[in-house]
Amino acid sequence: MxxxxxxxxxxxxxxxxxxxxxxxxxxxxxxxxxxxxxxxxxxxxxxxxxxxxxxxxxxxxxxxxxxxxxxxxxxxxxxxxxxxxxxxxxxxxxxxxxxxxxxxxxxxxxxxxxxxxxxxxxxxxxxxxxxxxxxxxxxxxxxxxxxxxxxxxxxxxxxxxxxxxxxxxxxxxxxxxxxxxxxxxxxxxxxxxxxxxxxxxxxxxxxSTDDSIIHPLGLDAQVVRKNGELKKLIILVVGEAVRADHFSLNGYPRETNPLLKQEDIINFSKMYSCGTSTAYSVPCMFSAFSKDEYSEKKGKTNENVLDLLHRTGSIDILWRDNNSDSKGVAVRVPYQDYKQPENNPLCSDGECRDEGMLIGLDQYVEQHQERDILIVLHQMGNHGPAYYKRYRKEFEKFQPVCTTNQLEECSNEEIINSYDNALLYTDYFLSQAIAFLKKYDQSRTAALLYFSDHGESLGENSLYLHGLPYNIAPEAQTHIGAFAWFNSNISKNIPLKMKKTKDQRYSHDNLFHTLVGLFEVQTKEYKKDMDLSSN
Known part of the structure; x- marks a missing residue:
């Protein structure tokens, strides 16, 4: 009808x-x-x-x-x-x-x-x-x-x-x-x-945020140190989605840090992130605000530690990014996009490798001999769900692996294997960064700091990836991998102090004050008790 x-x-x-x-x-x-x-x-x-x-x-x-x-x-x-x-x-x-x-x-x-x-x-x-x-x-x-x-x-x-x-x-x-x-x-x-x-x-x-109004930070900042001290060269690696309990440095039964364990690493076993996503954690970790004080609005309208260090006039800063971008942190300092083949020579099949960010850094250091240097390397790291893309084939130690971004098609074992293989590649990348710094044993005080931006869920309680609101996020998304390495030119008091306190609970809140302290910057913004290197 x-x-x-x-x-x-x-x-x-x-x-x-x-x-x-x-x-x-x-x-x-x-x-x-x-x-x-x-x-x-x-x-x-x-x-x-x-x-x-x-x-x-x-x-x-x-x-x-x-x-x-x-x-x-x-x-x-x-x-x-x-x-x-x-x-x-x-x-x-x-x-x-x-x-x-x-x-x-x-x-x-x-x-x-x-x-x-x-x-x-x-x-x-x-x-x-x-x-x-x-x-x-x-x-x-x-x-x-x-x-x-x-x-x-x-x-x-x-x-x-x-x-x-x-x-x-x-x-x-x-x-x-x-x-x-x-x-x-x-x-x-x-x-x-x-x-x-x-x-x-x-x-x-x-x-409600006026991006044109940026509140300055550390107008009184200046480097204060003795004459004749070596210039500083610090690499800060911002990792991606690395959870602490998959670091063998933290007791994980699989050897995911075989190269780092051969270095004199100071591992922070109880480091916690500011947020559960890159967009929130990265601006927060560079800000002068604590996790409890920070907001996205404050992040957009206030300068961060990079601005403060640059303001001293004694520290050159370079940000190289193989992730999405700096999330607004590096908008006022030199920035290089290493997710593009034009800059990163180690790109194939649409994936640019983190180690490409190390290429050409020696020329940069050579061009800035008379100044302290901070280099920030923002990794692709363990970005999911396509963990299998994050490493080269020779790092596929743990098998079988999940070779798709459709995690529902993979077993929990395959997902974890892929994630851990990506950690093996990060271990290699970080060891290469340390090897780069070792070349300056005679000319600079060198250090490498590593902080992941957040953790990652791998199927526990049917949770995957990251990004849950912090108050309900599992520890897998907030307890992160973090460590420090120093060459022999650093004051002996710094690694000694760090080794004594390395297993205390720390967070992204400590990064701001640790960077200010390591560069010996004098400013009212600095809190010594928040500096991981203070003695």
Whole structure:
């Protein structure tokens, strides 16, 4: 039977109700899995669990009602269906949370990192939860009503949604009290509501930040040292996604640091990161603010330790980057992109190797003989999920390996093997950096500092990669690899002190003051008790 055209029409309200229920059922699997972990399915909890489904539907309905009209409802619904299908993939498979920091990561990531995240399963999610429902919505005919009625219906739908939400909260108040106060992280998994909230917060932060106003740091900074002392040459390596418990230097049973263990390394076994993502941790670790004081806004509007050191007029600084970029840290100092073959001679198959950043450094040192030097090398390191791309074939010691970016297709053993092989390559790269510094035993006081930006989850409790909000992130994402190495020209008191305290709990907060202390910079910004090298 062929229906008249008008009988195939649907009201805007009915469309939004159906779409809201569709979101709850198909895009919030991970959310309800986490909820059931706290509130198991039982006679006592079943009413609350059903109220959560209805309440979340009402929240989505309220949001859609407010932002849409008869003319825009279909494009907006299609947009959120497509976007939420992608976020559902990452939430369901990697337990990733789309908070405002993750939104910032998305906007600051590069093309190669995005390519590593595209998998066949992601395409399935996009087709089944994004494209197919979008086609259905596209073909639906929305019943046309007057502008006045549209406003009235919008108000009606919004009021009903609010009444439903408040009614459920009041009726199940005992449950919702604990849900909102004791189990706040559960809401991080709601889709699309939380990423919408996070995007709004991210945009608000951008609009409230005036990047043209940069507060100076260390206006009083000056290098103070005795005449005749050797110039300093320090390499700071910013690692990528290296968790402390996979460093054999920290007791990991696999030998992931075979070359570093042959050096006189001072290993910091209890070093913790400022954040769980590169975009947050890197600016934070170079800032003068502690983890508890730091914010993205402060990072953008305040100079960092590189600016302070450069301000002395006695220290030359070079940043070489084989990762995405410096995340705003090196915008006022010389910066070189080593993810490009034009600069990095060790690139093939779209992957540039970290060791390429060492090539040509001897010429740079030669050109700056009369000054202290700080060289920052930002590694690609253990960037996931394509760990197998991060090392050359000769470093594939641990087998079998995961040779795809689709971690769901690999066993946990294969994922860990690939990750540990990438660590072997990092061990080699760091040993090469130390070998480079050893050439200056007769002419400079040399040191190498290594700090990973954050850790990495490798399947524990079904968590992968990194980026969870710090307050719920596992230690695997915050406990990082870190160490120091010095040549024989350093004051003997420094390594002696470090070796005595190397197993104390430290964090990225110590980096700022350690760099200032090693370069013997006098400034009111310096805190001696935060300097790993102070004696």
């Amino acid at each position: 062929i229906f008249p055209e008008r009988r195939r029409e649907i009201t805007q309200t009915k469309l939004l109700v159906i779409v809201s229920l569709f979101f709850v059922v198909f895009y919030n699997v991970a959310f309800f899995q986490h909820v059931v972990g706290v509130y198991p399915v039982s006679r006592q909890n079943i009413g609350f669990l059903l109220s959560l489904a209805v309440g979340l539907s009402a929240v989505i309905m309220l949001f859609m009602s407010v932002i849409s009209s008869i003319y825009t409802v279909k494009p907006l619904v299609i947009f959120f269906l497509l976007l939420s299908s992608v976020t559902a993939y990452f939430i369901d498979n990697f337990d990733i949370v789309f908070d405002h920091t993750m939104i910032r990561n998305i906007f600051t990531t590069d093309r190669d990192e995005v390519a590593d995240l595209i998998t066949l399963k992601l395409v399935y999610y996009l087709i089944l939860l994004g494209i197919l429902p979008s086609l259905v919505v596209f073909k639906i005919k929305i019943a046309q009503i007057s502008f006045k009625k549209n406003i009235l219906y919008k108000i009606r739908d919004s009021v009903v949604s609010v009444i439903v939400i408040l009614g459920l909260i009041l009726f199940f108040s005992k449950f919702y009290t604990s849900f909102f106060r004791e189990h706040k992280p559960l809401r991080y998994y709601t889709n699309p509501t939380y990423y919408i909230f996070s995007t709004g917060k991210y945009i608000g932060d951008i609009l």
